[in-house]
Structure formats: C-alpha cells, structure tokens
Amino acid sequence: MQLKRYQKLVLAVVIITIVIEVFFTIRKLIFPEEQDMSIIWSILFTTLVSISIILVNHPIYEKVKLQFPIRIDLFTRITLVFLITTVFAAIIISIWVIIFYFVFKDFGTNQGIVKIGLMALIFDNIVIAVIVNFVFGSIMILRYSIIGWKQTFIEAEQYKRKSIETQYSALVNQINPHFLFNSMNALSSLIPESPEKAVEFVNRFSKIYRYVLDVKDKIVSELKDEIEFLDSYCYLQKIRFGDNLIIEKKIDASCMNCFLPPLSLQLLVENAIKHNEISRSHPLKVTIESNEQFIVVKNNLKLKFNKEESSGIGLKNLKERYSHLTELMPEFYLKNNEYIAKVPLIFEE
16 A cells, blocks of 8 residues: 555656656747756756655645545635645745755756846746646546545445435334334223224324335435324324323424434434333423424433343434435433433425
C-alpha cells in the first residue's frame, strides 16, 4: 500500500514537470526574443517545484476529501481545493524562484531577469503555478469523484438490501410468539365480554400486519401513516394493560406530511413497554410530541425487576437507517428519571 502511494506521487511529479516544461516551450515559441533557462536549470527547477507542490498539496486534497464527501458538497470541495492549493503552489514556486535567483546566478541570467525584473519573473512563475495546479487538481478531483460516485453507488445498493432485510426483520418481530400469544389471550377474553371490542381488536390487528406488508420495501413513510399504524398497535397494548398504559400524542399538524423510517415510532413505544413495569401502582406513561426537527418519545422509568434480554439491534438499526437519510441522527438518553428518544423528521425536498 505504501509502495503504491509512492508510485502515485512519482507519477504526479512527472506530470507536473511535463506540464511546466510544455508551458516553457510554448512561451518560447510565442516570445522567441526572451531567453529561456538552460536544460539543466530547467529540469532542476521544475523537478524541485513539482516535488514541493506535491508534498504540500497532496495532504490538503486528502483532508478536504474527508471533510467534504463528494456526495454531500461537491462545489465546496472543488472551491476549497483550488483556492488553498493554488495559494500554496504560488508561494512554493515564488520561494524557489527567489532561491535560484540568489544562489545560482546563471539562473537569473538565463531567465532574463535583467530585462524583466525579479518581481515580474515571480509573477510569471505564479501564473505557471496556477496552470499546473489547475491541471493536477483537475486530475485529483476527477479521480476522487469517480471513487466517490462508485462508493456512493455501492452504499446505495447495500442500503437498499439492508432496508429490505430490516423491513423483513420488523415483520418477523411483529409476529413473534409473545406478541401473538398476548394478543390472542386479549382477544379470547374480549369475545364473551365485549363482542364489539373484539371486532375492533381484530380490525386493528389486521391493520398492523397490512401496514407492515405495505412498507416492507419503503425507505421512508409519512408521519401521518406512522401515527395511524402506532394507534392500532397501542390499541392492542391498551386492551392488555388497560389504564395502566397511558399514551399521549402532542404532534403539530404541520409535521404530518414529514417522513420517518418505517416502524420507527412503534419500535420506540415497544421498547418502553418491553423494559418497564406496567401496573396499577406503577403505570407507564408514554408521550409522543413534535418540535421543529424531531419527534420526541419519552416515558417514565420503572425498569422491570426481571428484565427481558435486549440485543439493542432495533436502535442500532434505526441509527443505521438514519445515517443514509439525513445528517441529523437519533438521540437516546436519560433525564429526570425519564427515557427520551429523539428521532429526526425527514422533510420532503
């Protein structure tokens, strides 16, 4: 890997040296009356300048590449790269001109400094630096762009596959034996006591599975659809827990057309139910509210004595899905004896 890097640097030095030499040749053809450097001074000067520019500017390309990924802000990356590297290239070539002028007298004579002056020579070489930097920068940006776009395509395909796997996993989790067992028990107790509620229970139960099937191939869902799905899920849970489970929603109507990853709200409410005691002495209150950028789900804490094992895969997966959708990330933390989960809203572009 290190050898390959050195090979690239050597190739870059060769390219820059050739560009500078071509510039000098073209200039001599256009202005034949001006004296040019001897072949020895020319090779030495251009090689030193090339190496210096590469050693200074190459880390700058790498730094900007990391700070501004190609898929996020291409214009900012190109602008910063050309501005910063051109300034450094101009400084470097000016320093070498001054060094050669004062150390090697033949260089000054051959360059015709007596006629045009040192400052004019420096300006002349700064123009060369700008041209060289443009050529080298274009090559580097083209290379990084191809790599970046290729990586973006690979990530998109990987995310698409993960998204499908995630939705399938969500479907499997929804029909896990515990959920089915608890739901069937609740339904069996409703049938003799309240047939009308039993019918509504079955309707909500079917809505849950219909929604899971509908979103299994989607990357995002509208908040209003997520809320409707959550209402059906909470209805089933309230049949089981009664008034010991309190669900409050305070969502601004203007947010309803925003988007969330499918089943994200249900996951957060399910986690609250899964990990906390729900009883008459310790009711569980879950509040779902919106602000300008987030949906906030919070619940009071009364952890179960015998906690169910949790792999944390659900929250980890939710973060992973958000990493492909927006720069904002979900937040999970404890505050004032409450567990708080904040998931970013995704706005339609």
